[in-house]
Amino acid sequence: MLRGGGEGGGLPYNAAMNSRLVPSIERFLLSPFSLLLALFVAFFLNAYSLPLTDVDEGAFSEATREMMARGNLVSPTLNDAPRHDKPILIYWAQAASVAVLGVSEIGFRLPSIIFAVLWMLALYRFCLRHGNQMTAQVAALVMALTLVVGFVAKAAIADALLNLLIALAMFGIYDFFCACREGRGPAQTRRLLIGVYAALGLGFLAKGPVAVFFPLLISGLFFVSAGAWRDWLKAVFFWPGWLLFLAIVVPWHVAVYLDQGDAFFRGFYLKHNINRYADTFEGHGGRWWYYFAVTPLILLPFTGWLFAVVGKIAGQLRQSDSNALFERFLVIWFVVVFAFFSSSGTQLPHYLLYGCTPVFILLARHRLDFERRWLAFLPMILFALLLAVLPEVLAFALGKTTRPFEFALISGLTAAFADEARWLLPMLAVAVIGLAFWRRLPVWQGLVLAGLLQALTVAFIIAPRVIGVTQGPVREAAMIARQSGEPVVAWRIIMPSFSVYRQAATPTRVPELGQLVFTRTDRKHEVQALLAPGLVLNNVYQRSFVTLARVEPERKQ
Numbered sequence: 213m214l215r216g217g218g219e220g221g222g223l224p225y226n227a228a229m230n231s232r233l234v235p236s237i238e239r240f241l242l243s244p245f246s247l248l249l250a251l252f253v254a255f256f257l258n259a260y261s262l263p264l265t266d267v268d269e270g271a272f273s274e275a276t277r278e279m280m281a282r283g284n285l286v287s288p289t290l291n292d293a294p295r296h297d298k299p300i301l302i303y304w305a306q307a308a309s310v311a312v313l314g315v316s317e318i319g320f321r322l323p324s325i326i327f328a329v330l331w332m333l334a335l336y337r338f339c340l341r342h343g344n345q346m347t348a349q350v351a352a353l354v355m356a357l358t359l360v361v362g363f364v365a366k367a368a369i370a371d372a373l374l375n376l377l378i379a380l381a382m383f384g385i386y387d388f389f390c391a392c393r394e395g396r397g398p399a400q401t402r403r404l405l406i407g408v409y410a411a412l413g414l415g416f417l418a419k420g421p422v423a424v425f426f427p428l429l430i431s432g433l434f435f436v437s438a439g440a441w442r443d444w445l446k447a448v449f450f451w452p453g454w455l456l457f458l459a460i461v462v463p464w465h466v467a468v469y470l471d472q473g474d475a476f477f478r479g480f481y482l483k484h485n486i487n488r489y490a491d492t493f494e495g496h497g498g499r500w501w502y503y504f505a506v507t508p509l510i511l512l513p514f515t516g517w518l519f520a521v522v523g524k525i526a527g528q529l530r531q532s533d534s535n536a537l538f539e540r541f542l543v544i545w546f547v548v549v550f551a552f553f554s555s556s557g558t559q560l561p562h563y564l565l566y567g568c569t570p571v572f573i574l575l576a577r578h579r580l581d582f583e584r585r586w587l588a589f590l591p592m593i594l595f596a597l598l599l600a601v602l603p604e605v606l607a608f609a610l611g612k613t614t615r616p617f618e619f620a621l622i623s624g625l626t627a628a629f630a631d632e633a634r635w636l637l638p639m640l641a642v643a644v645i646g647l648a649f650w651r652r653l654p655v656w657q658g659l660v661l662a663g664l665l666q667a668l669t670v671a672f673i674i675a676p677r678v679i680g681v682t683q684g685p686v687r688e689a690a691m692i693a694r695q696s697g698e699p700v701v702a703w704r705i706i707m708p709s710f711s712v713y714r715q716a717a718t719p720t721r722v723p724e725l726g727q728l729v730f731t732r733t734d735r736k737h738e739v740q741a742l743l744a745p746g747l748v749l750n751n752v753y754q755r756s757f758v759t760l761a762r763v764e765p766e767r768k769q
Contacts, residue, residue: 234652241660242349250356250664251332255325257671259366260318263683263709269368270709271295273320276306277712286467287476290708292717294472296479300464301418302370315715320368328365331376331569332356338383339573342390342538350656351576357663358572359512362670364562370419371562377415379569381427384408385447386541389435392443402452409453413460420480426566430548434541502559503550510561511568513592513644513662514575517655520588521578539577542570579656588655589648592662596641599669603629603637616734620757621681628677640669683709685758690714692753693728693760703731703739705758723763728752733759 240246264270275288275295288295288303305323313319332352339348355361364371388404408427415423428448435444447453468476508515528539549567553559598605606626613619629637643665647658690713693700702710702720710730711718722742723729729739729749736759740749749761 234654234657237653237657237661241353241657242346246660247332247349247352247356250353250667251329253664253671254356254362254667255328255365258675259321259325260316262317262675262679263687264317264320264368264712265679265683266686266707266709269320270707270712271297272302272306272370273368274708274711274717276303276310276320277315277715278717279303280307280310281715284471286464287471289717291702291711291719294475294479296476298370299417299420299480300468301414302373305373306368315712317368320712321366324367324369324372325365327372327376328361331372331379334376334379334383335569335572338379338386339576341387343573343577347573347576347579349576350579350660351572353660353663354514354575355569355572357660357667358510358514358568359666359670360510360562360565361568362667364565371565374415374419374423375565375569377411377418377423378426378566381408381411381415381423382430382545382569384411385427385431386538388447389438389440389443389541392440392446402450405447405450405453406456408447409450409457410460413457416457416461417464422566426549426552430545433548434544437540437544438537499559500554503554503564506561507550507564508591509595510564511571512595513659513666515591516588517575517659518571519591520584520655521575521581524578524581525574539574542574545570575656580654585651585655586648588659589644589662592644592659592666593641593648595666596644599674600638600641603634617732617757620733624681624756625678628681633673633677636673637669640665681756685755686710687713688755689730689753689758689760693730696728696752698726698728698762700728700730700760703729704735705730705732707758725763725765728760728762730758730760733757736761 264273271290275290278289278292279285279287282289285304285307286300288298288300302323305327306320309322310316310319313322332355335355336348336352339351356365364375384404384407388401388408391401391404412424412427431447432444435441511518525539525543528536529543530536546567549564553563556563603626606622606629610619610622610626613622644662647653647662650658686707686709690710693710694714694716700714700716700718701723702718703722704720707730718730723739725744725747731739733754734757736749739761743749743763746766747763748766750764751759751761753760
């Protein structure tokens with residue numbers, strides 16, 4: 213039978229078993245309890261309490277809230293203006309969650325948490341089918357503890373859903389490849405293809421053509437490289453699958469067309485797909501080297517692990533057995549995503565996640581292939597050292613900052629990290645360096661432990677302080693505005709979470725007498741200059757870079 217179950221060769225680590233502690237660590241890491249701990253810390257902890265972040269979380273959440281408030285579950289809006297950034301599936305998922313949990317942080321974030329858990333479970337089961345339980349466990353741990361996965365998993369955005377659906381489609385494609393090579397019956401291959409096309413349809417409804425483009429391109433390259441192009445054509449021209457795809461995708465597209473004409477099609481497919489790839493949007497990227505620079509950060513704490521085993525992976529590809537075919541599939545998956553977005557006009561770090569699922573599997577398969585221990589730990593050590601000096605870096609930056617907006621933010625962050633964080637962050641660096649020096653501990657186990665420490669540091673130290681400074685004032689201002697019951701407008705500030713917490717759309721325009729205006733503190737003078745003679749702004753709330761002011765008649769002295 214054709215399986216990808218063999219592991220990469222490597223050095224044994226019997227010497228590590230001489231210690232009583234090392235076997236206990238391994239038993240824990242290979243138990244369900246380590247997965248539950250990783251999921252809780254990386255995916256759930258603080259997701260229920262930290263303010264929604266702007267722009268993305270606030271925009272998705274406000275669009276969902278407005279859909280529910282208007283009773284229109286077809287056409288999303290943002291501050292009462294049509295929102296064409298994404299198709300409908302994530303909004304429906306968030307609406308279902310909010311209907312049960314109410315308008316709250318966890319209400320908007322719970323779908324992403326669930327989708328991320330399902331993504332990890334799908335990865336685990338795929339590794340069981342084409343490997344063994346140990347590979348599945350390690351791959352799941354690596355995925356859960358990778359830095360950017362943790363951010364995406366607890367963010368009220370569409371990316372956890374899209375990564376789940378892309379992974380399901382790609383897993384089904386490889387299962388179909390194996391079924392064809394093993395000569396299984398048509399009933400089983402049909403079931404596999406039905407699952408693939410269902411994932412493609414739901415993926416299209418989650419984020420559009422990208423959910424179909426990557427599986428088609430990657431599978432085509434892989435099947436051709438394996439001499440199985442006829443099987444690929446059979447899958448591509450599987451008409452029941454396309455009927456299922458259309459049954460999933462078409463109804464909402466018809467509904468949105470009937471509701472608003474061709475506005476969504478022009479806004480989403482032309483602007484947010486074709487134009488976004490061809491041009492740089494909102495200053496995001498547009499450099500061929502962008503993902504070479506950000507990949508080490510995206511994969512922390514496992515970046516060095518990948519660097520250390522890339523030679524072994526390349527050597528495996530030169531083989532001609534089933535293990536080589538499996539790893540070829542995984543490598544093509546990652547390389548295609550990396551190359552595609554490296555040539556895109558718009559680039560964001562989390563785009564690369566669409567191609568990181570195979571990396572998690574490759575790392576798990578080559579967990580024993582370590583001859584360069586310090587290379588494996590070096591990126592995480594550097595990251596931990598950077599965090600250790602973060603309070604001093606912020607204090608230094610504060611002394612060099614003169615622009616009011618940046619000064620307000622950096623001063624808030626400097627104060628936030630002036631507490632116990634000054635000694636907690638260096639403790640992370642000490643712990644990571646200690647794991648690197650602990651030569652009896654296998655490298656993969658040390659890096660997974662470093663991943664747990666990293667996730668705890670982000671959840672308990674970094675995220676509460678950073679999000680508290682950047683989003684706390686927005687939430688507070690919104691709650692005050694909501695309690696006042698007065699009409700509110702915004703001026704030159706893009707913080708859609710303000711509307712979520714106020715539970716009302718906030719138009720952007722010059723305020724009038726008796727209205728509240730939400731703006732950046734350094735732009736308050738612009739609003740004052742635009743008011744009619746005899747009107748002034750009086751602060752209702754001001755903290756850091758955020759001001760909420762009321763337009764009132766000027767009082768005569």
